[in-house]
Amino acid sequence: MEAYERVLTARAKGRPSGLSFITNIFEDFVEFHGDRRFADDKAIVAGIARLCGMPVTVIAHEKGSDTQDKVERNFGSAHPEGYRKALRQMKLAEKFRRPVVCFIDTSGAFPGIGAEERGQAQAIAENLMEMMTLKTPILAVLIGEGGSGGALALAVADEVWMLQNTIYSVISPEGCASILWKDASRVKEAAESLRLTAEDLLEFGVIERIIKEPEDFSEIYVRLREQIYETVSKHRALPVETLLDNRYKRFRKLGVREA
Amino acid sequence: MLEKGLFKKPNNPLEIHEKAVDAQQPSIPEEMCVSCPSCKETLFANELEENLSVCHRCGHHFRVGARQRIGIMLDPDTFTEFYGHMSSTNILRFPEYEKKLQKAADASGEKEAVVCGTGRIGGFSVAVFVMDHLFMMGSMGTVVGEKITRIFEYATEHSLPVVGFTVSGGARMQEGILSLMQMAKTSAAVKRHSDAGNLYITVITDPTSGGVTASFAMEGDVIVSEPKAFIGFAGPVVIEQTMRQKLPEGFQRAELLLEKGFVDDIVKRKDLKAYLARLLDLHRRRA
Numbered sequence: 001m002e003a004y005e006r007v008l009t010a011r012a013k014g015r016p017s018g019l020s021f022i023t024n025i026f027e028d029f030v031e032f033h034g035d036r037r038f039a040d041d042k043a044i045v046a047g048i049a050r051l052c053g054m055p056v057t058v059i060a061h062e063k064g065s066d067t068q069d070k071v072e073r074n075f076g077s078a079h080p081e082g083y084r085k086a087l088r089q090m091k092l093a094e095k096f097r098r099p100v101v102c103f104i105d106t107s108g109a110f111p112g113i114g115a116e117e118r119g120q121a122q123a124i125a126e127n128l129m130e131m132m133t134l135k136t137p138i139l140a141v142l143i144g145e146g147g148s149g150g151a152l153a154l155a156v157a158d159e160v161w162m163l164q165n166t167i168y169s170v171i172s173p174e175g176c177a178s179i180l181w182k183d184a185s186r187v188k189e190a191a192e193s194l195r196l197t198a199e200d201l202l203e204f205g206v207i208e209r210i211i212k213e214p215e216d217f218s219e220i221y222v223r224l225r226e227q228i229y230e231t232v233s234k235h236r237a238l239p240v241e242t243l244l245d246n247r248y249k250r251f252r253k254l255g256v257r258e259a
Numbered sequence: 260m261l262e263k264g265l266f267k268k269p270n271n272p273l274e275i276h277e278k279a280v281d282a283q284q285p286s287i288p289e290e291m292c293v294s295c296p297s298c299k300e301t302l303f304a305n306e307l308e309e310n311l312s313v314c315h316r317c318g319h320h321f322r323v324g325a326r327q328r329i330g331i332m333l334d335p336d337t338f339t340e341f342y343g344h345m346s347s348t349n350i351l352r353f354p355e356y357e358k359k360l361q362k363a364a365d366a367s368g369e370k371e372a373v374v375c376g377t378g379r380i381g382g383f384s385v386a387v388f389v390m391d392h393l394f395m396m397g398s399m400g401t402v403v404g405e406k407i408t409r410i411f412e413y414a415t416e417h418s419l420p421v422v423g424f425t426v427s428g429g430a431r432m433q434e435g436i437l438s439l440m441q442m443a444k445t446s447a448a449v450k451r452h453s454d455a456g457n458l459y460i461t462v463i464t465d466p467t468s469g470g471v472t473a474s475f476a477m478e479g480d481v482i483v484s485e486p487k488a489f490i491g492f493a494g495p496v497v498i499e500q501t502m503r504q505k506l507p508e509g510f511q512r513a514e515l516l517l518e519k520g521f522v523d524d525i526v527k528r529k530d531l532k533a534y535l536a537r538l539l540d541l542h543r544r545r546a
């Protein structure tokens with residue numbers, strides 16, 4: 001499949017959103033709202049649930065179902081409050097020794113007036129720093145669009161997986177084409193050049209695993225439940241120091257060249 | 260619009276916007292006169308440089324390259340450069356990237372968009388990184404991320420404070436996802452440095468945006484800015500397109516961030532060195 005087709009598939013209407021993954025993979029989901037500072041950002045859903053009996057913290061971008069829901073959730077583009085809500089739940093996960101599982105699907109962090117005034121950049125930066133030393137396993141799964149810093153702010157994890165037809169990129173192909181070449185029609189070329197497919201990212205070592213996508217998503221849920229359980233159990237068995245050291249090294253090696 | 264939700268494009272409106280200015284800046288020393296972009300006063304180039312590249316009439320802070328910044332901020336002859344040999348290659352085989360790198364090297368005289376090393380400020384030993392707008396508007400690719408990570412690791416190992424001068428359009432598109440990963444990588448190194456009890460001071464200079472603001476620029480224990488510096492996540496054009504409204508005057512400028520609580524203070528260039536020395540003194544670590 002060409003890169004741009006992947007982009008379209010990742011964004012396709014009818015593709016299961018964050019909440020579908022949560023409710024189909026986990027049991028007993030209890031949602032918690034709000035960042036305790038300003039508001040509840042519905043672009044990100046967070047709470048606790050059971051995974052094969054094990055209590056876990058789950059966090060997901062949610063783009064919304066119908067039109068009204070999409071608007072309320074700002075199409076999955078979070079404000080700073082969304083990232084702060086996520087971080088608050090991660091801190092609770094650390095306290096209660098629950099693994100954290102994040103599902104990522106966003107075109108990016110919201111570029112708006114309120115978002116800037118309330119510190120969009122600061123909120124993302126804080127998540128990057130805090131997640132790096134969060135003393136509990138973190139697993140991130142890209143289920144749709146991985147839009148730049150807005151995606152990374154939930155993806156500083158011990159392992160990052162991508163569904164086969166998802167993308168993860170520093171910028172959207174549309175943005176890249178219009179900025180670099182001042183030519184929106186070159187979007188396909190931009191998509192190719194950015195190397196944003198799951199196969200590309202596996203090759204770069206940015207992700208650990210590609211989850212194959214059969215027609216029927218219920219198969220994916222079953223497979224993910226097993227794989228997530230197995231992986232977080234493995235990470236939970238590690239001494240915290242080893243876990244954090246591995247997490248540091250995981251990102252430390254990205255982009256290193258000799259000398 | 261196509262742009263919706265893409266946070267990276269901000270830089271580029273900036274880059275485009277700044278090109279005209281950048282093209283002139285390297286030539287300041289050669290030319291006799293410079294027009295202040297803020298008050299239009301005609302300034303003599305040599306006098307402007309003597310005045311730390313600040314307009315004597317309106318106080319406009321011109322952007323300064325990394326070497327000039329080091330000359331202004333560090334004690335004379337104390338700077339030792341690290342990792343100066345590192346330069347970028349076209350890892351993704353991204354169209355026209357080599358050409359851009361060459362142009363950036365010619366414009367800035369640097370191998371990459373950040374200069375790192377050690378030196379002294381008011382007698383206090385520090386590790387420093389100084390970004391350079393003349394090199395692809397200070398955008399962060401793998402080499403910039405690696406150099407900044409290394410200087411934090413060095414500072415952690417030697418219990419040194421880090422003083423970082425930021426200027427950046429954000430993560431560099433031409434290195435794709437690996438540029439994005441530098442945000443996490445540098446943040447990891449900042450966190451280790453911080454957890455070891457070391458001081459990190461960020462000095463934000465005009466403009467700092469995108470993935471650099473959303474990582475190490477906003478991670479300082481103390482964050483100060485030069486007057487009127489642009490500080491943002493998304494670029495103004497993107498925000499205007501998204502919101503379908505004009506942005507208010509002074510939006511995303513240092514003064515507004517101070518009011519909103521995101522920077523500790525705004526310090527004029529002429530006062531910066533003494534200010535940094537005072538902070539370093541107050542944070543002196545006892546044995």
